[in-house]
Amino acid sequence: MILAQPCAGQAAPRAAGELAWTIGYDPKTFDPAKVDDQESELVRYLTAGxxxxxxxxxxxxxxxxxxxxxxxxxxxxxxxxxxxxxxxxxxxxxxxxxxxxxxxxxxxxxxxxxxxxxxxxxxxxxxxxxxxxxxxxxxxxxxxxxxxxxxxIAIEPAGHPSEGRITAGPFVVADYRRSQYVRLRRNAHYQERDAAGTALPYAAGVRLDILDNPEQEARLFQRGEYDIINGLPPDYFELLKRRLPSSVRDLGPSLNTEQMWFNQASSSPLPAWEKTWFQNRDFRVAVSQAIHRADLARIAYEGHATPAYSFISPANRAWYDSGISAPHEDVAAAEAKLASVGFHLRGSILEDASGRAVRFSILTNAGNAARLKMATLIQQDLAALGMQVTVVALDFPALIERLMHTQDYQACLLGLENVDPDPNAMINIWLSSSPNHQWSPSEKTPATPWEAEIDRAMNQQAGTSNEAQRKLAVDRVQQIVADQQPFIYLVYPNALYAVSPRLRGAQPTVLEPGLVWNIERLRLQEAR
The missing domain is CATH 3.90.76.10 (Dipeptide-binding Protein; Domain 1)
Known part of the structure; x- marks a missing residue:
């Protein structure tokens, strides 16, 4: 197990008028055109014109x-x-x-x-x-x-991409120390002003400390060294609720999802028999049926989450299909489904038709207590079927390397942040040709008929202005995903935040980037 190391004491001193909060890991890139991870996306949002x-x-x-x-x-x-x-x-x-x-x-x-x-x-x-x-x-x-x-799409100087150091947005990248911090400086040439004619942004800068340690983050927030916690872990939400009740916000179910999936990529280095398991719909459905999602929400999220069965949250009322038929908790049905495709128990160990024991690892990111708890609970649920599951926590860059490049993994548990309630914003997840089609990235042609049907439906909804037709197409995709379980959806986490009483202008939303979507208008109250 590789654990991310805390970065205590490595942050630069706070400058006057500077906002400060944390990110969990180093941005993969500062090139705004190549962003495909959460922390790089945040830097792009704060800097891009x-x-x-x-x-x-x-x-x-x-x-x-x-x-x-x-x-x-x-x-x-x-x-x-x-x-x-x-x-x-x-x-x-x-x-x-x-x-x-x-x-x-x-x-x-x-x-x-x-x-x-x-x-x-x-x-x-x-x-x-x-x-x-x-x-x-x-x-x-x-x-x-x-x-x-x-x-x-960040507008950059023609012919001179600068990785955030020359921007038309509210801030520019001023300094970066690997595993320590990213520092942004106010763009003095930013074009926006407030209603009184005051130049924006109000803040002199932003310091993003790279810290994958929620306990330390909460402690420093209480000391006033951080101004916000964007995406507060549920256990620390409860802690701060007791100590600083006016600082915490629970906005209810977010549009985000937590899910696990199996590596179905034909090009992956996995043994052929593991690919056969993971590409088998009945195997995936049986795993889904064995998971007790209510326990995940109650234990891993301390009640600050809702069981999930679709990629669209019930909070997204315009697009959620309450009528989809999805596998729910039913261990007996899971056992019968596995038996129907040749799996059997030898003692307490599940074997496939060739007598190979069903063993696999679930990867997740270190430092995320809720995900680690969910993975452990799923490990216990799947043990009831005879599956031997190992939970492996990696630091985020190493995890992304396994998922996006080497494809050397069996299963993964991660979340997806949905910025836009319109499902078209997720098209790069669902199109089989996309590198973000996580269970089988960048397929030259759809690997299965159901993936081809998803391609057609997503392209159909993207190409018509008829909202009724779009809704039918998206509903069909929700049902195919429920039937095939390429992603096994687990919970919809609540949107949990902590806001310093010194911070002015905060207007929390369930959409990412949460507390800092209006970064130009955030500022600290001056001490009197």
Whole structure:
């Protein structure tokens, strides 16, 4: 077991007017076009200047670097008018040339930008600049929710990607010490002002301490060294609720999910018989039926979670399908399903038809107590079927390396943060060709008929403006996922936060990045 080491005492002293909180691990990249992990996404959100921003509170698209934007009636042409006088953080002018270059860069296959998948056919997108203030993006087909896609595209100086050190957003990357902290500095050339004409952001900077130790994080929060805890673990929520009751917020079920899955990739280095187990629908369904989700919510989350059976949370009322038929807890049914495909008990050990004992490991990330508790509870549940399960906790970079690169793992338990309630934002998870199609990434063609059906349904909902047709397509995907269990959904965690009484401007939402979605307007109350 590899455990992440706490970084106590390594943080830089706090500067005047600087906000401070923690992230769990080092960002994988500071290149905003290549973000595919939570911590890198947070840095991008805090630093990127974007044409449009999805307001996490109103859930509406707002112009940012663009003064206005227009989508043609056929949904295939977007026209952006930039604000006048825009500058990058180094004082250089920002024009349509920079915006066009940045959009083209994320569309290039060589960049490997996850956001490119959201254009459906990125190779057919063209970008034009009729003048210095106008950007025209032409799509080969309609993409539902296309405005939200531009929330993920940082505008950088044309030809000079700077990894967050020259930005048009509220902050710039000023300093990074591996395993210690990321420090952001206020962008003095940021274009926004408040209603009184005061330049934004209010804060002089942000310090993100790299600390994968919730106990130490809670202790430092109580001492006033951290201003927020974004995504508070449930056990520390209860601790702070007792000690600082006015500081904690439980917003109820989030849009996020916790799930486990088996490695079904044909190219993985797993033995053939393990691939046969994991690619077998009845095996996956039996595992799902053996898991006592109510116990996961009650014990691992201390009641701050809801059992999950779909990738869409009941909190997402517009898209959740309450009528889906999903495997629920039924150990007897699980045993019968395994027996029907050749598994049998030899004593207390489950074996496959060839007499191989069913043994596998579940990977999860070290430092996340709730996930470790869930993995241990699942280990116990599966032992009732005769499965021998080992729980392995890795630091996050090592875990991502196993999942995304070597594919050397059997099963994994992780969460998915959903920024946007529209299911189209998850298209890069469900399309079989996507590198984020976790159970079998980057399939050249769909490996199974049901994956091909998911591809068709997701593309259908992404290509029509008819909301009823979109809902039917998304409902169908929810049912296929419930039938096939490529992801075995476990719980919907509640949105739990801690906010310093000194922090002004906080408006918590269930959508990521939670407490800091309006980072430009957060500031500390001055001492009197």
């Amino acid at each position: 974007v044409l449009l921003r999805f307001n996490r509170s109103t859930q509406k698209i707002e112009p940012k670097l663009a003064e206005s934007w227009n989508l043609s009636s056929d949904g295939r042409t977007l026209t952006f008018q930039l604000r006048s006088g825009l500058q990058f953080s180094d004082g250089s002018a920002l024009t349509s040339r920079d915006a066009a270059w940045s959009i083209r860069r994320v569309l290039l296959p060589a960049t490997g930008a996850p956001v490119a998948q959201e254009f459906l056919s990125p190779g057919g997108v063209t970008v034009e600049t009729p003048d210095d203030q106008t950007v025209v993006v032409r799509l080969p087909q309609r993409v539902i929710g296309i405005g939200k896609v531009f929330d993920e």
